[in-house]
Amino acid sequence: DSGVTQTPKHLITATGQRVTLRCSPRSGDLSVYWYQQSLDQGLQFLIQYYNGEERAKGNILERFSAQQFPDLHSELNLSSLELGDSALYFCASSVGMGQGTEQYFGPGTRLTVT
Amino acid sequence: AQSVTQPDIHITVSEGASLELRCNYSYGATPYLFWYVQSPGQGLQLLLKYFSGDTLVQGIKGFEAEFKRSQSSFNLRKPSVHWSDAAEYFCAVDDYKLSFGAGTTVTVRA
Numbered sequence: 001d002s003g004v005t006q007t008p009k010h011l012i013t014a015t016g017q018r019v020t021l022r023c024s025p026r027s028g029d030l031s032v033y034w035y036q037q038s039l040d041q042g043l044q045f046l047i048q049y050y051n052g053e054e055r056a057k058g059n060i061l062e063r064f065s066a067q068q069f070p071d072l073h074s075e076l077n078l079s080s081l082e083l084g085d086s087a088l089y090f091c092a093s094s095v096g097m098g099q100g101t102e103q104y105f106g107p108g109t110r111l112t113v114t
Numbered sequence: 115a116q117s118v119t120q121p122d123i124h125i126t127v128s129e130g131a132s133l134e135l136r137c138n139y140s141y142g143a144t145p146y147l148f149w150y151v152q153s154p155g156q157g158l159q160l161l162l163k164y165f166s167g168d169t170l171v172q173g174i175k176g177f178e179a180e181f182k183r184s185q186s187s188f189n190l191r192k193p194s195v196h197w198s199d200a201a202e203y204f205c206a207v208d209d210y211k212l213s214f215g216a217g218t219t220v221t222v223r224a
Binding site for chain 2: 033035044045048097098101105108
């Protein structure tokens, strides 16, 4: 158990809908990262927050957004969902935000868009 | 851009045999390299990391990896595989964000 929690574990929804994925980082960690794992794209970095501020952006679609709250938990919002958004979404956390910082991953949320 | 390549999609190994997973990186400076393991239905667990210094790094679960700058490689090894090592293994390079390889699935046969 990494100490990173993600809810829900599974999510099934229809195209065009909007969902929110939640992540609670390990105690003491200030950075939160979001990744998407799909069969065709592999594991891709989406976005990073550090202590409430966006710090880095990867291949995140405009339909997706995220935020980190004062209690450091984070939410990833996915809207206007398409079939291709079906994937495993991971959250990771770390103490700092510098290069080489160890990231600890949660168990993931499996999103299925029908 | 920084990237890693894992040439082997799938490896099958007998229990008790040695295992080596290949990883090649593309990075201008000294890379920060990681190996992660993902068991079925689980998140990613950090096995080991390389930043600088000793080119042979030890990790958890009996794994080690060797950094070879001349070959741009960071291969993962285990001397004797256990059935519980069946999983997917990812190499990653850190350039302020992790870029993962495509992963290598390891099957362990009895």
